[in-house]
Amino acid sequence: MARHMTAKERVEALRGQCAYHEPAALRRITYPQALARRMNEGVRPGQLWVVKDERSRMAYVLVERVGHDPRVVTVTPMSDDPGMAMPRTPVVEARKSPLGVALAPITALRGEMPVRLLCTPLGDLDDSTMACIARFSPPAEGARAEDGAWIDDPMSLASYADLADLMDDWRGRCTRLPPMPKAPDCDSPFDERDAALYDMLIDVLGLTVPQANEVYDGKRALDERERLALIAAGAHPRDLDFTFALPADLLIEVEQPLWRDKVEAFARTHAGDPCLGLARECYTLHARTKGTWRDRLGKLEI
């Protein structure tokens, strides 16, 4: 007789991810060519993903919407334990699930996260299932407490709380993404403040034009003496980072999961935001090669 899994075992199974999934489904999902194809297709609504951050914290999520800023997606966390389902929440049947097991959307924790956190594409839900989940609004707090049989299970509560914390953390990262370039201003084609700063590099620090270009382009950092001299001359400290505006489409492309391996490799040898750093490397390559940003990122060797 099959033993009913305890809540603890269910939670451990969730954390272990795919620990008890049908082998055939798992093989199909993680087959290298299938993974590569899904990666190249890009991120779009209806996709099921594994999310993994730099601390190896993971979750399943369903992409519901790609934001106006395509670096941000709206997701609903998914649980492979149907017992985690909210009352009257639609549960994805096993036959419709890319994992081959039933999935429960935890719609109360629906929220935004940076697309760079998406790690492994698992497949798509069909349109009708997706529409059903996207339309569902979670019940009020009181209703959940009354109807949720799992609520009495402290391990389930703990896993729910963990997941809520994760989603909060990931949501907060959306505000720390690199700033997008300013919108073009045809009435005022030159940024006077940037122009004055450029002139100060030459007039105050005595740099030659090529040297000023190197500093302005972010290829050489100012030393402390130079920073103090510019501040004394009226420059604002935050302007001295010289993070010149990278094109919006490059900033979007480098955030995509397709480049996660390169971003992680870059992070191992460089400080700072690895996506931004990789974008800068690619932008330098732009001057020497033709093709799209995707082509150029593909040529970068880290």
Added chain:
Amino acid sequence: MRKDSIKGNATRREGKAADAVDAARSACDRLVEEQVRMMEEVARAWCPTLTAMCCRPSRNPSVGPAERLAEAFSGMAVIQLHDDPYELRMSDGSTVMIAEGKSGLTGMYVPGGGGDGRDAIHCATAGRQDGTHRRRHFTMLHEIGHMVQNRDRTLARRVRTQRIMDRHDFEERCCHMFASRCLLPDSLVGRYMAWPFSADDAVALYRHSFASRMAVAYRMAGLMPSPGSVTVRTTDGRVSMVAVSPWGDCVEEDGRWKETEDDVVRSRAQWFEVRCLHDGPQSGGAGNRMGDRPETMQGGGR
């Protein structure tokens, strides 16, 4: 059909359509044209015989603008012309191939790459489209355009602080226009082209300049005051490229005529096909249109 001179047309249009011309120009076009005008001034200050070098025919068929410019600018840059595909190792350890059809790269400007305060310019000389090595002249001037924009303080500041276009796109577009204007200055263009333009005009301009067929096509199309295009065909009749007027072409993408066929002037001579709407809008086009001030050739030349 009586042909009017371009300047005659420009004069007649000036009073009525000057405002319309300005209205029709985009802020990007204005910015690029202003930058290129300044580039020409700076380049001529560095090399007073620049126009003659780019246009004066040589007794030695193997010596053209690229060779003359390499010598003239040798004090500012180490300039190397490569006959064979050449692999250039960059300071960051990466390598790029200087050759047509490899990475798509035909030339490269490397700030400070020549040592002793000099830059480096590398150009591939292998002919491709027309087999007469004309492409190298355009490439050389394009790279000199980069050098001008990165060595002159005002131009370098403008490149970095303008906020209408992507910086690299802006710099590249200015270099293209600079090279085009050096090889096909207004004085030369006005001598061999008259409105409505014909394929014979294009052939004459090609034969009396060092420009490639593609450069001639773009220059002619850019000057069209009405919809039209210039097609370049290979010797076996295949379409090599099509340069379209800033006002668009006379035909839709599926080949249907936009306007009454009788209003379109069509001509074909050697590699060029030209069509233009003679009775179309009588405003000057954006892009490479002839200015009111005539170019004066320095030194000798026809």
